[in-house]
Amino acid sequence: MTPHNELRLLPWSGPDGKPCFLSTDGTNGPLSRLADRTEAAQLDLAAEVLEYSQEVLTDESSSLEELRLVASDLTGALRDALRVAASRGHRLPTLGTSDHGDSNKVPHLSAGAFG
Numbered sequence: 001m002t003p004h005n006e007l008r009l010l011p012w013s014g015p016d017g018k019p020c021f022l023s024t025d026g027t028n029g030p031l032s033r034l035a036d037r038t039e040a041a042q043l044d045l046a047a048e049v050l051e052y053s054q055e056v057l058t059d060e061s062s063s064l065e066e067l068r069l070v071a072s073d074l075t076g077a078l079r080d081a082l083r084v085a086a087s088r089g090h091r092l093p094t095l096g097t098s099d100h101g102d103s104n105k106v107p108h109l110s111a112g113a114f115g
Helices: 030-058 064-090
Strands: 006-013 019-024
Touching: 006 030, 006 064, 019 030, 030 064
Parallel strands: none
Antiparallel strands: 006 019
16 A cells, blocks of 8 residues: 555544544554554454453343443443544545446455455
8 A cells, every 4th residue: 555644543532532643654653553553452352342241231130230331331342443443444545446437436455454
């Protein structure tokens, strides 16, 4: 992928809760690598929260407090996963047209674009 200047949505918020962006022309800088590692950790945590929530929800003896905690954890994990998806979506290459020359848009992505 050719480098290009753009703002990257980072996987954390600023002190005021607003989104943070990085002006970058590539993915090899230290802040980009930190953001990549943070995104991976957030997605791993989301998978763990999902697995745990399934256990709590299928356990009929789960208390209301446990259910509220799971709902809170799921909300945070979903928020983080959506931010990662938005950030990665903005960094995907532009869609091209199909080989048939029609107006249908077909993505031309390498396997590396999917993680």
